[in-house]
Amino acid sequence: MATGKKKEHWRWEESNWHNPEIDWVKARIITAGVDVGSVSSQAVIMCDGKLFAYSNMRTGSNSPDSALNAINWAMEETGLTLDDLHYTVGTGYGRINVPFANRAVTEIACHARSGGFMYGPTVRTILDIGGQDSKVIHCDSKGKVTSFIMNDKCAAGTGRGMEVFADLLDIPIGEVGTRSLDVEEEPEPVSSTCVVFAKTEAVGLLHAGWSKERVLAAYCSSMAQRVLSLLNRIGIKKDLVITGGIAKNIGIVSRIEDKLGITALKPRYDTQIAGAVGAALFARALIEKDN
């Protein structure tokens, strides 16, 4: 008999990975970066500046536990322990609550630092769409921030807003982007700037006979427009990259690219680990500075 339990469509896939070709015992410097965000947490471990392992999971009810869970999952089956890490940097909204970190660095500086590693040396603008905020960061060729702007006033235009929509429309979060492109012509973006009102507006559109795909197209278009206004405030310097969970949503990325008339560079790694990668790179620079 069916239980009637509603599916949790917002649930994105958590993951961990390690490179079996790297023998961490031979590494001179092992650093870690732990990014505790409001929605997701990531841990990255680097051996002599090379990506060795990472994890990407949902943030739990408290930051210290989330940080520990993330690093333990990244170290799983590697034989590494916390004692083997030479320097750890915490970042993200919970950065000061990473109990095993040597230092906290803002996610803005970490995203800038990771740009070259994740996308190549030509990165100058990073658009990070996180769980509950979005930011635009300009950086130089060394990955140092030259300017930034952030919008964290409202969940609309963020990963959390997209999760709410996936649940409302009963569509797995991983399919939202592709299905939003399955429309004959692009509808007007939803007009509401607040996720609560946008939800109400979407329900109204469904009642008016819109297909789920059309509603998704209108919402993705509205999200793209919102982050674009942030981008326009400080301008775009080429090359542009998009990080965070929303960077995996082709419906948003392609609409941002269309509206801008430029293509964002494609990532070499999971876009959600950008902040933690930057933190691990910062850790390496800091340990080298200290010695």
Place this chain on the structure above:
Amino acid sequence: MIANYGYKDGSGEFFISIDTAKCAQCEAKPCVEACPEKILVIFTDDYDDEVIGVKEEHRKKIKYSCGPCKPITEKRNLSCQKACPSGAIVHSW
């Protein structure tokens, strides 16, 4: 670095932009004391420079926090800008 603190909503764009490279060279940081609403704060940034920023608790309501300096009917009096010798603070509204 140009640090932009504030937000955009249906009523407009409200950002304070601070050129922190200038702040790192500014010993006295007179803007902090000059601000009557105590919105600005001195901190050490990620690159170990001592700079100023907008306090976390004011960032999402900066339009209202700066309200007393920007009366609608009288002349604006931006004490932070007046105190800054190098033009490092810009308001978007």
